[in-house]
Amino acid sequence: MPQYKAPLRDMRFLMNEVFDFESHYKTLPNGGEATPDMVEAIITEMAKLCENTIGPLYQSGDEEGCKFDNGKVTTPKGFKEAYNDYVAGGWQGLSHPVEYGGQGLPMSLGLIKQELMGTANWPFAMYPGLSLGAMNTIMMHGTEEQKQEYLTPLTEGRWGGTMCLTEPHCGTDLGQMKSKAEPQADGSYKITGTKIFISSGEHDLTENIVHIVLARLPDAPAGTRGISLFIVPKFLPGKIGEDNGVACGSIEHKMGIKSSATCVMNFDGATGFMIAEPNKGLEAMFTFMNSARIGTAMQGVCHAELSFQGAVPYALDRRSMRALSGKKDPDYVADAIVHHGDVRRMLLTQKAIAEGGRAMLYYTAQYADNMISGILENDMKKYEQWDDKLGFLTPILKGFLTEMGLEASNLGMQVFGGHGYIREHGMEQIARDARIATLYEGTTGIQALDLLGRKVLLSSRGKCVREFTQKLVAFGTSNMSNSAMRPYAWKLLKIAAQWNYLTTRIMLMAAKDRDIVSTSSNDFLMYSGYAMMAYFWALQAATAQDKLDNGGAEPKEFYQSKLATAEFYFERLLPRAKGHAEGCLKPAKSTMQLDKDLFLFDQ
Template structure:
């Protein structure tokens, strides 16, 4: 297995040349000059070092050792605690956090690059700070000043960790039927009682305290999702002077034995009248939690990108070294017994698929990050509203498409190795196992597709989609010169197809509600490939402008990879679109007993 190296060259290209992030940052008054290109570059360099040199070496050993549970105590694999301390001391846990409480206040366009590096280095490790960052987002947006003062500084510093506790044994997607109760106490706190499952980092030995964000219902709460409130429940209570007090009645009943991410403790958490504090308003817990979920869903999507990059690096190194048979056109290295497998068309197909989709994903994650920054920091109401609409629309696409693509990419990477990809020593089988969960948690990809098709498209009669379509059409009209024709013309056809397909589903859904769910997954994939076509057109434009300064062939390779995407991958939208147009009827021909 090749050692993971942070893909800094491509990250800098996307951030600086494609999206001109420094110009974006300077245009957002809310950032208040917190970041510039030079600072960002130094931070990326440092992130590349810590992920490649400190975190990545623990990936395989962490998988083999796994997290351990013993009578309620969870121990992470050897080296994790020290690596986490190093990571926290560098300020990385609080990278995007509110500076008022000790966060670094960095924009999401920078944050997504760091997240990708951490996921690429070590999926299990990445989940601990990712959940803490999400916990901080919800607390900062909805918590009282008192709670923020008491908890955010230590969370940002990484001396405390955070979780989110939603799922229960009987409910996951349908949170309206949760049973965890929160009973008001005389001192203004609440006694929280219930069991939560699948809690990432619910218990571990990395930090002094763990802060749980728990969804629960008051005794008189209305039925369904409108009766859910959000509570902060610490593992250890916090004294008035900030020191840790007695243990709260919160315990880890067990950890799951999983297919992958084995060094990440996935816990069953029991709350037995634990002291908790309301975050936000009573019965408005889902609103507060979804502040966290939008960022978390993008983060989990980025897990797919990180795994893809790690798989690609290893597969390319292997394909250049492994010799088998001769090239179809004749010996390329006649001095050897055979040619390296990278000469073979099918191996190139797999490698270029991973490369094109990973680089497209990286660009799209940066694009979504830029919209999050605009929606958070812009002061122009119209620009801010557009950013908010695009964030709402693109979050489910990013989460689901990145992770669906991530599994496909890792399987391709494994396939390049042949039989060696199936055995532990080469590392590819771990990536396949680790990336698989990303399609499932933080809302399954089927739920993400339903969110995109139902709430974000049909419910507003395509308003959000039209915002995206108009932006792409503006780009097309501004870049109609011949130099970009091979990218812009297919993009124009793809965006026309997306518009027509959106109209078909909206019209059919007026008379048949099943059409929304029947179309949703294929529609999301059509959207994903179309969005990547937009990203590749933007990348081709940036690369084309630098061809006279291409000493290492980077820009030519970028254009060649984009050409492969347009010619070999973008056409997938046609079969997917036909599936959408086929409608829902064939899904309902069989009775349940006939399955």
């Protein structure tokens, strides 16, 4: 089983040397306390908690799973004690306002905290992670009374939170939702309906659970325009232990994340309170969804990192055959498999995904900080500007990084050979847990449609691509005279031109055939992901080269490793983008022409 070790050196490299978080925090209204010493203390202490307490529960939690008995859910042995340690450290409110019990630090620090915890034990991290989304939704859309009543216990970690969207008859298409909300004389609502696939819907870690629920008012218009949003607590404030008509009907038996309770939740006339405006619930819920999608993108990086940490020691220790270029370990009967080219391909792919994805997310975390600054400064224009930028990145991060994280976890199994398929080594658990990441919070196909259909074509007419590719052009033009960086600069300039060309061509094709948006969207998303990761690997390479030339905080071997991995990414992984570029521009006919009845023709 991989023994999790926090990748603090790589985290510091990104925060201190690539993205200059210290200067970034000085521009934020809530960044004054985020001094280098404070940031170092936070990541160091969280690393200790994850390595010593949370990580060791990963495999045992999977083997034991959650237990369901007459509406009650019991988490695996050790989870409650670990959660209590997490709460005692004040970790839940790290990035939430002081007036509600938090520490008031930038959101990016909360995301980095989530990465540490998620890599150590993703199913455990889901319990407090879902609460963060509920907290953000109430913070953005709740009344001051609702904030006073719910945010403090949520921020302190005494209460948990969920989001309740999906119903048995509908998943992504929430226009079909049937849950009802009946107005009451006191201003509250009676919520009735069944929600499924509710992560952390019931458990024994907190004294109360606050559900954020979508439901319809009696006079609501049909479709997504008739959905409202409600706070529905398991127990009403001040009435802990008294039935509020919220019950867990069952928990799912799943392929992975078995120590995270995935619940069927029944609301039987439960008392709830509206958030935001009537029939505007879906818009408000997207506050929750965007934070959840970025968190799920983090899952791809987490599983890539943990699988890599498991695969490297095995590749260094396992011996099989001799290297094709001659004996590497002459004192042994065979060479360590790390000397075989194909094993190195797998390890470097994992490394490139984990470290490239981490860079993408840390950069995006600064966008989130700027967006929150708009709220704190009561500058809604600034908030909307950064929210738009974040909205473009979110589907790429969620779709691309979860697909790549799944690939990395499968490669970890492959490095082990047959042993990777055996439970005791822990590699197959990582792959099972990674599988869900491409499915929940919107499948990869949904992210692709959101990116191409809504963000690129409908909302911005390609402007969001043009704006982001300016970064690639800036890197390319400023590094063409640098012999070490010139290969990366040249490739980024070509990618910037191609990305804009693809966007324009698809836009023209879609004007004649709307199906092209759907049939091209997955290729467009994956192309965008490879292109974006190329930019962030180029940034890391440039920084590493500069530190080698002029001195840096890390040993020279660290920077040499960065340069080698960047070269591998550009030569071995980035060429995949070419196939996706070609796929983007193929007519929809080859995908859509087969009659639906002919899918079963041979049966």
